[in-house]
Amino acid sequence: MIVGIPKEIKNNENRVGMTPAGVNELVRRGHTVYVQKDAGANSGFPDEHYERVGAHILPTIADVYAKAEMIVKVKEPIEPEYPLIRKGQLLFTYFHFACDRKLTDAMLASGATCLAYETVELKDHSLPLLIPMSEVAGRMATQEGARFLERPQGGKGKLMGGVPGVKPAKVLVIGGGVVGYAAACVAAGMGADVTITDLSLARLRYIDEVRPANIKTLYSSEFNIRAELPTTDLVIGAVLIPGAKAPHLITRDMLGLMEKGSVLVDVAIDQGGCFETSHPTTHSDPVYEVDGILHYCVANIPGAVSSTSTLVLTNATLPYAIKLADKGWEKACAEDEALYKGLNVVDGKIVYPAVAEAFGLPCEKI
Ligand SMILES: NC(=O)c1ccc[n+]([C@@H]2O[C@H](COP(=O)([O-])OP(=O)(O)OC[C@H]3O[C@@H](n4cnc5c(N)ncnc54)[C@H](O)[C@@H]3O)[C@@H](O)[C@H]2O)c1
Numbered sequence: 001m002i003v004g005i006p007k008e009i010k011n012n013e014n015r016v017g018m019t020p021a022g023v024n025e026l027v028r029r030g031h032t033v034y035v036q037k038d039a040g041a042n043s044g045f046p047d048e049h050y051e052r053v054g055a056h057i058l059p060t061i062a063d064v065y066a067k068a069e070m071i072v073k074v075k076e077p078i079e080p081e082y083p084l085i086r087k088g089q090l091l092f093t094y095f096h097f098a099c100d101r102k103l104t105d106a107m108l109a110s111g112a113t114c115l116a117y118e119t120v121e122l123k124d125h126s127l128p129l130l131i132p133m134s135e136v137a138g139r140m141a142t143q144e145g146a147r148f149l150e151r152p153q154g155g156k157g158k159l160m161g162g163v164p165g166v167k168p169a170k171v172l173v174i175g176g177g178v179v180g181y182a183a184a185c186v187a188a189g190m191g192a193d194v195t196i197t198d199l200s201l202a203r204l205r206y207i208d209e210v211r212p213a214n215i216k217t218l219y220s221s222e223f224n225i226r227a228e229l230p231t232t233d234l235v236i237g238a239v240l241i242p243g244a245k246a247p248h249l250i251t252r253d254m255l256g257l258m259e260k261g262s263v264l265v266d267v268a269i270d271q272g273g274c275f276e277t278s279h280p281t282t283h284s285d286p287v288y289e290v291d292g293i294l295h296y297c298v299a300n301i302p303g304a305v306s307s308t309s310t311l312v313l314t315n316a317t318l319p320y321a322i323k324l325a326d327k328g329w330e331k332a333c334a335e336d337e338a339l340y341k342g343l344n345v346v347d348g349k350i351v352y353p354a355v356a357e358a359f360g361l362p363c364e365k366i
Contacts, residue, residue: 001325002032004068005050006061007039010075012283014042014306015313017073017093020049022318027054031325036064043310065089070329072321074313076103087111087347090329092321094118094129097344098358107345113329117317119352120342128338129320131178132312136302137267138182138238142171144301145234145265146190148287148294155294156261158233161191168192172232174220174249174274175239176203179267183236188212195228225249229257237266237274245272252276252291260292269297 003026005018016039018026023033033055037047047057058064065071065084073093077085079102085091088111095116097104107114117129149169151157162168171187173180176198187194189212196211197220198204204217211217218224229235229250239246246268255277266278273279277290280299287296302309320339323332333340344352349364356363 001328002034002067002069003321003325004064004071005033005035005039005055006064006071006073006081007036008074009061009080010078012300012303013075014303015074015310016040016043016045017071017314018318018321019043019310019314020045020053020055022314022321023050023055024053025318025322026325029322029326032056034058034064034067036061040310042306044307045310070321070324072317074310076100077106079106082106082110085110085112089113090115090324092117092317092324092342095344097352097355101359104345104350104355104359108348108350111348112345113343113347114345115324115329115333115339115342116344116352117342119344119354120320120338122338129313129316129342132316133302133309134178135182136305136309136312138179138236139186140301140305141179141183141236141238141265141267141296142186142190142234144286144296144298145171145187145236145263148263148265148296149234149261151261153294154261154287154289155263156233156259160187160234168214169233170228170231171195171234171236172197172225172228173236173238174225175237175268176200176207176217177238177240179240180236180238181207183238183265183267184215185212187234187236188214192234195232197224197228220249222249226254226257229254230259232258233262235262235264235275237264237268237278239268239274240271246274248274248276250275250277255291255293258293261294263294263296265296267301270299273297 035050035055070090076095090113146160149155171192171194173184173196176196194215197218268274278297281297350356
């Protein structure tokens with residue numbers, strides 16, 4: 001198959017859809033890979049690394065789309081890419097169709113096959129191509145929270161791990177899923193005094209079994225969260241109710257319970273945020289203050305560590321990309337149910353029920 005790796009053109013997106021290691025695997029199997037010039041530069045992969053394993057470098061994004069039967073990338077195509085996509089072409093990337101009607105209409109009109117990373121789903125309902133980004137975002141959430149607790153960054157000037165004779169910072173993680181547990185482990189590793197809340201007793205039981213000694217579990221309720229806030233220095237919001245907007249678990253009046261210079265990191269901002277006072281921010285201007293409390297609400301946290309994020313994402317996507325290249329999407333999806341669930345748009349028709357429902361459009365069965 002002819003595979004194309006374009007350079008991401010969405011604002012501040014530094015990841016790339018395939019590493020030289022991935023290209024190496026495809027070329028070894030007899031596939032042809034075209035990589036756009038500088039596609040991997042911001043993730044630490046110069047063009048020479050791709051050329052060394054047999055990729056052909058093309059100067060423009062239009063060249064890559066024109067040649068490729070399958071495009072492998074990271075973010076959904078944006079407007080300048082729409083006219084480059086053609087009937088019968090396979091696109092394997094994040095799409096998040098349900099929140100973007102324009103993108104959905106453009107992909108339907110293109111006649112391409114759109115296989116979305118975010119809906120590839122294993123039998124146990126886990127989402128293997130979303131988990132890697134949550135693992136990164138959780139770890140980063142603590143790193144960023146610790147930074148903004150520093151006085152020059154606007155925080156109260158508290159060291160996460162404390163020092164002999166001085167207590168460590170207190171961290172409250174709301175939501176103990178992939179993001180929350182990763183955030184808690186990094187905070188615990190820094191020596192902080194960490195509490196994780198969740199509504200799922202099964203999840204709290206699991207965490208209780210595997211946790212380091214300085215992580216405690218607490219059932220999530222408004223009462224319990226209010227009781228924690230006066231002594232908490234850093235709150236990490238990491239809840240998810242699949243398919244729904246995040247609930248506001250810290251309301252504006254609750255900010256008054258916290259000491260000035262405390263920090264809220266709202267990782268759930270991509271689902272609307274789990275603090276009432278959250279609004280999305282960017283890596284170039286990540287924090288703002290409400291009632292003396294710093295809010296960090298970056299919607300694409302993994303983008304800041306593009307080298308790590310590219311590696312962890314492509315570790316997860318490569319086995320699927322190989323199947324698609326080796327077998328073609330029809331055979332690969334027929335043989336692998338997880339991959340079949342990734343199909344969202346085929347030949348001008350929506351085939352993923354939640355996307356069809358979001359826009360009141362028909363859903364075709366394939
Ligand atoms: N900002 C970013 O860059 C970024 C990156 C990755 C993920 N995210 C977001 O982070 C959030 C968490 O993702 P995840 O992968 O950890 O999800 P997950 O499903 O693994 O975990 C979510 C957890 O929240 C718990 N929960 C639900 N309601 C709760 C409540 N009221 N109180 C306490 N816990 C509650 C669930 O029981 C679950 O354990 C999602 O909104 C996701 O979209 C953001």
